[in-house]
Amino acid sequence: MTEQRTLGDLALEVRSKNAGPFWVTMELFLRDEAGYALAAEIVDEDLVASLHEVRAQDVQIFRIPALNVVKISFPRPVPQGGLHDRDVHAGQHHVPLASVPAHPRG
């Protein structure tokens, strides 16, 4: 059995960061057009909602073919710097997205 490829495997970089104190944003920088096409298809509002336990209607997705980038923004689920914020800059929250299996929907 071969190891399953993930979106992270198709990307040069996957990153997340605060976009101001009230939003989180993350980007998948895909290696090539094929990877971009696959990621642009796989990543949608419902997927992000399930990965991050947020409401799908609050998720914004920007698909940017000129840069082979899929960008995602949503309101920060936990107040920045509060008692339950374990990632003040939201810099480690890209990992669930990077771990999504990279195969087209059947």
Added chain:
Amino acid sequence: MSAPDGAVRVLTPTGMLGAGFTESSVDRGLELGADVIAVDGGSTDSGPHYLGSGTAKTTAAAVARDLRILLRAAARARIPLIVGSCGTSGTDSGVTWVAGIVEDVLREEKLDLSVATIFSEQTADFVKTRLRDRAVHPLAPSSALDESTVDECTHIVGMMGHEPIVEALRAGADVVLAGRATDTALAAAVPLMRGLPAGPAWHAAKIVECGGQCTTNPRAGGVLATIDRTGFTIEPLDPEAACTPISVAAHMLYETVNPFVMREPAGELDVTDAVYTALDARRVRVEGSRFHPARHTIKLEGARITGYETMSFTAIRDEHILANIEEWTDLFVKVFTGRVAQTLGLDTADYAFDLRRYGYDAILGSLDPATRPPREVGVMLLVRAATQELATAVAKVANPLMLHLPTPDMDYLPSLAFATSPAETERGAVYEFALHHVVDTRTPTEMFRTEHRKAVTHD
């Protein structure tokens, strides 16, 4: 010295004053004909503590080191130096702090530069008056503001656009030390003052705001943007670094919700149709950026105290506890809350806590896709209460558990690995950002107060 045909060259040495850069990179920018040096001194990115407490994230020595290079460069080239969001959060205390450092450097270096300080802190009364005027509006995802929230804020700042900075420069300031300002207003101010079009001015300002972040080597230092009538050109100051169409365009993604449309006080930058072209191996030309004027608004930031925290940290290497970390955690919470009730007479409405298992699932919690067993786990207990004394009392009740708590099936008491003695660290007041709203302005400068200090001739 101005660039030909009215172009303006903006030198941004770093994304954050105090982060450091080489003097040679600034010299290089002057050789290329820089017309202004613009540098950001703050951000909300490190959390609400800095605004809430009115203190800086950077240390004075690092800010002084950077300012010494920039003030000498500004004096030598006779070009203005603009610093924004002084003291991290742009409170009045932050502006005064940076102004004091500037004054020391000017005296030590015998530089005769005039300094304008622009204060951006807002009183609760002003905000409440504008609220009653129905001139305060929430930004998504926040809801309408109420007066009690305004009263609870320890500091409120308004985020200025380019207008107060332009006014200070026109009044003769060589150095402008601004309170809270949009990152972009600093670099956009001189191009806009010289009558260059707003689209390229704001777009260039957005690209340079994080210094070398828009280059192929973000650690290489600053950049120079040349804004003209039809667009702008950007290049790194480090001759080894390069800007490429991808590295420049990709910077619009960084820390933005929407990478195509960005609100400034005076309107909206729209880069949907911007075209990024390589001029050579390290310079990029950008054209097609637009700016749509809109109702002038100023964004408010405010922070309030949510309580006081005490932190305790222990660590586990015992294989049996690691293999049963969920059971250990459940037992911890049960015994801990029971002991707090028994000894301090408090229930969980009187305090709050967060138990984090570093090395296991502390960062992502239930979102974590990994299921690997940990080799060791650091257990952080954060307790928040209405006073520091109470938070520490609660954390001290947890101390014997963080030292000796077994799993339910163990028939002996383990001793766990406290990281420090004493185990508890008092964190002081903790804050949260309470405002995410804009105020309609009557004039772009009415919320800001500028003081001028004339150049002193040093003997």
